[in-house]
Amino acid sequence: MADILGAEVDEEGFLVDLKDWTKEIAVEMAKGDDIDLSEEHWDVINFLRDYFEEYQIAPAVRVLTKAIGKQFGKEKGNSKYLYSLFPYGPGKQGCRFAGLPKPTGCI
Amino acid sequence: MAKEFDIPKLPTYLEIPEINEGAMEGKGPFKSSKEFQTPLGFPGEKVDNWQEVAINKMGELKSKYRSVQVFLDACVKCGACTDKCHYFLGSSDPKNMPVARQDLFRSVYRRHFTFAGKYFPKLVGAKELDDEMLDDWYNYFHQCSQCRRCSVFCPYGIDTAEISMAAREVLDAVGVGQKYCNQILGKAITIGNNLGLPEPALRDTLLDLEEEIEEETGVAVKYPLDVKGAEILLITPSADFFAEPHIDGLIGYGKVFHQDGVSWTMSSYAAEGANFGMFIGSYDIMRKAALRIRKAALDLEVSRVMVGECGHAWRVAYSFWNTLTGVGAGASATDEFAQKLQNQLDSRYPQPQHIIEYTHDLIQRGKLDFDKSANDDRTVTFHDSCNVARATNMGGIPNGQFILPREVIKAVCNNFVDMERGTIMESTFCCGGGGGLLTDDLMEIRIKGAMPRMQALKEVEKSDAVDTLVAICAICKSQFSKVLPKFDFDPYMIVSAHQLVSEAIIMDKPQTDDSQAEVAKEAETEKVD
Numbered sequence A: 001m002a003d004i005l006g007a008e009v010d011e012e013g014f015l016v017d018l019k020d021w022t023k024e025i026a027v028e029m030a031k032g033d034d035i036d037l038s039e040e041h042w043d044v045i046n047f048l049r050d051y052f053e054e055y056q057i058a059p060a061v062r063v064l065t066k067a068i069g070k071q072f073g074k075e076k077g078n079s080k081y082l083y084s085l086f087p088y089g090p091g092k093q094g095c096r097f098a099g100l101p102k103p104t105g106c107i
Numbered sequence B: 001m002a003k004e005f006d007i008p009k010l011p012t013y014l015e016i017p018e019i020n021e022g023a024m025e026g027k028g029p030f031k032s033s034k035e036f037q038t039p040l041g042f043p044g045e046k047v048d049n050w051q052e053v054a055i056n057k058m059g060e061l062k063s064k065y066r067s068v069q070v071f072l073d074a075c076v077k078c079g080a081c082t083d084k085c086h087y088f089l090g091s092s093d094p095k096n097m098p099v100a101r102q103d104l105f106r107s108v109y110r111r112h113f114t115f116a117g118k119y120f121p122k123l124v125g126a127k128e129l130d131d132e133m134l135d136d137w138y139n140y141f142h143q144c145s146q147c148r149r150c151s152v153f154c155p156y157g158i159d160t161a162e163i164s165m166a167a168r169e170v171l172d173a174v175g176v177g178q179k180y181c182n183q184i185l186g187k188a189i190t191i192g193n194n195l196g197l198p199e200p201a202l203r204d205t206l207l208d209l210e211e212e213i214e215e216e217t218g219v220a221v222k223y224p225l226d227v228k229g230a231e232i233l234l235i236t237p238s239a240d241f242f243a244e245p246h247i248d249g250l251i252g253y254g255k256v257f258h259q260d261g262v263s264w265t266m267s268s269y270a271a272e273g274a275n276f277g278m279f280i281g282s283y284d285i286m287r288k289a290a291l292r293i294r295k296a297a298l299d300l301e302v303s304r305v306m307v308g309e310c311g312h313a314w315r316v317a318y319s320f321w322n323t324l325t326g327v328g329a330g331a332s333a334t335d336e337f338a339q340k341l342q343n344q345l346d347s348r349y350p351q352p353q354h355i356i357e358y359t360h361d362l363i364q365r366g367k368l369d370f371d372k373s374a375n376d377d378r379t380v381t382f383h384d385s386c387n388v389a390r391a392t393n394m395g396g397i398p399n400g401q402f403i404l405p406r407e408v409i410k411a412v413c414n415n416f417v418d419m420e421r422g423t424i425m426e427s428t429f430c431c432g433g434g435g436g437l438l439t440d441d442l443m444e445i446r447i448k449g450a451m452p453r454m455q456a457l458k459e460v461e462k463s464d465a466v467d468t469l470v471a472i473c474a475i476c477k478s479q480f481s482k483v484l485p486k487f488d489f490d491p492y493m494i495v496s497a498h499q500l501v502s503e504a505i506i507m508d509k510p511q512t513d514d515s516q517a518e519v520a521k522e523a524e525t526e527k528v529d
Helices: A023-032 A039-055 A062-072 A079-085 A088-098 B034-040 B052-066 B066-074 B086-091 B098-113 B114-119 B131-138 B149-153 B160-173 B178-192 B199-217 B246-260 B285-301 B312-326 B336-344 B353-365 B386-391 B400-412 B438-462 B474-487 B497-504 B515-527
Strands: B230-236 B304-307 B380-382 B467-469 B495-496
Touching: A039 A062, A039 A079, A039 A088, A039 B098, A039 B199, A062 A079, A062 A088, A062 B199, A079 A088, B034 B178, B052 B066, B052 B098, B066 B098, B086 B438, B098 B114, B098 B131, B098 B160, B098 B400, B131 B160, B131 B336, B149 B160, B149 B386, B160 B467, B178 B285, B199 B246, B230 B285, B246 B353, B246 B495, B246 B497, B285 B312, B285 B336, B304 B312, B312 B386, B312 B474, B353 B400, B353 B497, B380 B400, B386 B400, B400 B497, B438 B474, B467 B474, B467 B497, B474 B495, B474 B497, B495 B497
Parallel strands: B230 B304, B380 B467, B467 B495
Antiparallel strands: none
């Protein structure tokens, strides 16, 4: 199995053990996708981690967009904005950087 | 990262491609690990005596499902199916011709289960099940979305999907499962939905939705969860809670229920319509998932069970629930719970009922008012989802599964155009992501397989300026969001049928103090008169 900074990741690049997550790992994962993590990225990543801590799952896209809109301004509360930060999808790419498991299902 | 590949160009007319052997050769999707195999009762890894296990499993399947044996024996290689598969048309790999894909399985069946194949294997194309063959099974049976378009054109009515299901069942039995399906099934049968959405998260998501609708419309549309004694239990794909554009369809269902004034609920124990047990061909696992719905219906004492916009959920519900769980009719006399459920359900309604049937019925009875101009900015076409189109019915009338969704769309929207006749209704082209293929590691075949549908869509875009694609299946919606931009379409053009309903429906506003005062005043005036 592959690893990122010593932390084991699965074939899709998600952390195997969520406890391994560090900010450095997120930065490294993003680099692999040619993304420099900006403050805006961190706003989303931190929200994802907080939500996961409370509910043990990633938020629904609508919950995420609404929350980001509320906290950081209405113009940011839409999926187009989130896709501009995470081109592979805020759900999948965002969750990966945040050390969350990959959302599964018909999504 | 994923390998590079060319995105097919959209031709003006669909033509049979020149074959390109080995175009889709490969290792197939990610394999399931022990972690996901064991909870489903499958070996954690490829077993040592896998050949023996596989042949025994094939023997079991051919006796258990007579249809499988008939389909394996009946093919005469006429070739009618060869150019009917979207994956062949999009990839040009000859092993994606339905007959050739089935023959990977059939040749092994011949070798072990027919007289000629046992003694004269070369004469009848019988082959041994070796490592190479098993790898081919894994790769190519995960390039079939079980959409059954080829079956429509087969003069013998061979249901290729059943062969794909059988092959996947054998693969699971030897410990070679697919990660995407099996990981999801683990969540579905333990947590109750494919996402693994626990009750508090679901409740919170629904509350959020209620808040949003009230803010937008001023109407308190509710999304009840686990309400005992409600009339209707809605079983919808969990993507409706989670993903875009699905959630706008869920908003539509809620508005329709609100206007009808019916009591309804969803269940946190069975918050999933999708049933991937069908995709992997496992009756037992399909039943496990379906039994959660039966338990929810019994516990909540509902009198109606309704299914949201999910293609294969409707197939499982419409075609299999009655024997799997006892919704509708057909429960065995010794199955106490199935009998109980049948007595509990209200026989004046179809059981189960599709949300489209429900909305259609309300429209017919004049119970809903619409402002169709709300959708005037759109020109809409409808994508028939394969499982709805080729495995179910709606409304109890011939072709109702094609008619009802279109009637609902036309009732809420002025501009509707159908795509070319050979690509819709019973001949509909799969979205390219069905049957357990909706995973990133299969993106190449998903994009190539979407080509025929995209071609038909492009034609109506050119001829009628179609800018909205409607589907009533969670998989189709997710797949289209991903593949549309690859073919120069707007990814946001895909919507739920109930999103259009949601946009046009006229909601009764709660009476304000002013209007109540007016009513009171009028009443007083009447008294004076």
